[in-house]
Amino acid sequence: MSDGKLLIVDDEKVAVKNLEHVLKKEGYEVTATQSGANALVHLDKQQFDVVLTDLRMEKVDGLQILKKCRESWPDTEVILITGYATLESAVEAMKQGAFYYIAKPFRLDEVRKVVAQAIEKVRLRRENNALREQVESFQGKVRIITQDGEMQRLLDMSRQIAPTDCNVLITGESGTGKELFAQYLHHHSRRAAGHFLAVNCGAFSEELLANEMFGHAKGAFTGAATDKKGLLVAADGGTLFLDEITEMPLSMQVKLLRVIQEREVLPLGATVPVKVDVRFVAATNRDMQDMVKQGEFRQDLFFRLNVVNLHIPPLSERREDVPLLAYHFLKKCAARMDKSVAEISTETLTILKAYDFPGNVRELENIIERGVAIATGNIIETAYLPDDLRELSIRTFRKKDGRLPSLEEQERDYIHWVLQEAGGNQTLAAQTLGIDRVSLWRKLKRYQLEAQ
Numbered sequence: 001m002s003d004g005k006l007l008i009v010d011d012e013k014v015a016v017k018n019l020e021h022v023l024k025k026e027g028y029e030v031t032a033t034q035s036g037a038n039a040l041v042h043l044d045k046q047q048f049d050v051v052l053t054d055l056r057m058e059k060v061d062g063l064q065i066l067k068k069c070r071e072s073w074p075d076t077e078v079i080l081i082t083g084y085a086t087l088e089s090a091v092e093a094m095k096q097g098a099f100y101y102i103a104k105p106f107r108l109d110e111v112r113k114v115v116a117q118a119i120e121k122v123r124l125r126r127e128n129n130a131l132r133e134q135v136e137s138f139q140g141k142v143r144i145i146t147q148d149g150e151m152q153r154l155l156d157m158s159r160q161i162a163p164t165d166c167n168v169l170i171t172g173e174s175g176t177g178k179e180l181f182a183q184y185l186h187h188h189s190r191r192a193a194g195h196f197l198a199v200n201c202g203a204f205s206e207e208l209l210a211n212e213m214f215g216h217a218k219g220a221f222t223g224a225a226t227d228k229k230g231l232l233v234a235a236d237g238g239t240l241f242l243d244e245i246t247e248m249p250l251s252m253q254v255k256l257l258r259v260i261q262e263r264e265v266l267p268l269g270a271t272v273p274v275k276v277d278v279r280f281v282a283a284t285n286r287d288m289q290d291m292v293k294q295g296e297f298r299q300d301l302f303f304r305l306n307v308v309n310l311h312i313p314p315l316s317e318r319r320e321d322v323p324l325l326a327y328h329f330l331k332k333c334a335a336r337m338d339k340s341v342a343e344i345s346t347e348t349l350t351i352l353k354a355y356d357f358p359g360n361v362r363e364l365e366n367i368i369e370r371g372v373a374i375a376t377g378n379i380i381e382t383a384y385l386p387d388d389l390r391e392l393s394i395r396t397f398r399k400k401d402g403r404l405p406s407l408e409e410q411e412r413d414y415i416h417w418v419l420q421e422a423g424g425n426q427t428l429a430a431q432t433l434g435i436d437r438v439s440l441w442r443k444l445k446r447y448q449l450e451a452q
């Protein structure tokens with residue numbers, strides 16, 4: 001372990017060399033670059049403790065690097081190096097969260113001191129965070145990782161409605177995080193001290209589900225030797241999560257509706273109903289409105305459950321969450337398996353970002369878990385991805401001889417493929433490609449695809 005990971009960015013070669021040399025001697029692990037754009041690439045794939053950057057650079061400047069750090073790595077401290085002329089922007093940068101600015105020409109002992117302070121701050125915060133995470137996991141707090149605008153909106157809304165007791169219907173494809181949102185609602189509600197119980201409405205036969213949810217009185221049927229408390233009673237004062245609600249048989253739907261309306265449960269074979277105070281959060285990956293139309297789901301129950309709807313977008317519609325989640329799962333899995341895997345290679349991230357994830361976040365979690373399990377070094381390389389994912393990228397980009405295609409070749413192949421997909425219909429193909437028919441015709445001629 002080094003004393004800290006640093007990224008140095010300065011378009012002046014001498015300055016970079018100088019800083020790199022001095023800070024390496026201090027025991028830091030140093031990555032140095034003369035280009036701001038290059039620095040952004042580094043920041044795409046790994047976290048640094050401290051970034052030391054020149055403020056004024058061509059193309060990508062220090063402020064952009066600061067912004068990138070604030071967005072992607074809130075724990076990273078940024079130190080700006082600035083000439084006299086840019087002092088004002090340096091002050092502005094402090095306002096935007098830079099740790100410090102060092103004026104040029106700088107003294108090396110000043111740089112050493114400021115870097116050490118920044119590293120210390122990062123170390124302390126990390127300790128705090130680790131403690132807080134321990135405490136939070138102890139309290140069962142739920143963390144939903146995202147940087148997507150729509151997801152942020154859903155989180156805001158969840159916090160807003162959590163304290164009200166209204167029922168919530170969470171919709172979204174499989175593996176998008178529906179259960180996680182249900183837990184999030186529970187933990188932000190006044191019921192947080194109560195139970196969060198979950199039942200999968202599709203996992204039981206009708207009788208078992210009824211027994212599970214309503215419970216029974218002693219002697220209600222042969223074999224019922226004692227009273228059994230149903231989930232509805234057990235969740236009193238808490239939240240009951242009804243997973244795969246659409247799989248609930250119609251006869252059970254009637255009974256559930258009664259519970260919601262009357263706020264009481266009659267266990268099987270019992271004569272006196274039990275008062276219950278339960279908040280219902282239901283989830284489904286199916287189109288419930290359509291099911292209501294088809295008569296497969298009771299409309300009255302649908303209205304009772306769907307007081308607020310949270311629709312979680314599939315991961316393919318928020319690809320910028322992919323690296324964030326990948327690193328989140330990487331940390332979790334590495335800690336659990338006690339492995340030192342800490343990075344994901346750029347190529348791996350590129351493939352992941354391009355992948356569609358039909359199994360959404362859960363699939364990504366599994367991919368990372370598998371990667372961590374089989375990784376021998378401390379980087380998740382493409383070799384640790386499942387074969388079909390790896391091939392996907394190779395099939396898309398690489399030619400048979402292993403060479404990467406030119407833009408023209410790629411365009412030709414793509415047009416060819418779209419035309420095939422459109423069954424040879426040029427109007428349709430042009431529409432898909434977003435060009436007019438004449439342009440398509442020209443391209444077909446140029447690439448000698450007209451005969452197809």
Ligand SMILES: Nc1ncnc2c1ncn2[C@@H]1O[C@H](COP(=O)(O)OP(=O)(O)OP(=O)(O)O)[C@@H](O)[C@H]1O
Nearest residue numbers: 143144145146173174175176177178179180361362
């Ligand atoms: N935004 C997120 N941040 C962190 N972890 C997440 C996030 N979204 C999902 N997960 C994790 O991904 C996994 C799948 O999430 P969850 O079980 O909530 O999905 P689901 O929508 O209920 O799936 P299904 O429809 O298959 O039941 C869980 O391990 C969950 O903790």
Ligand SMILES: [Mg+2]
Nearest residue numbers: 175178179243
């Ligand atoms: Mg689920």
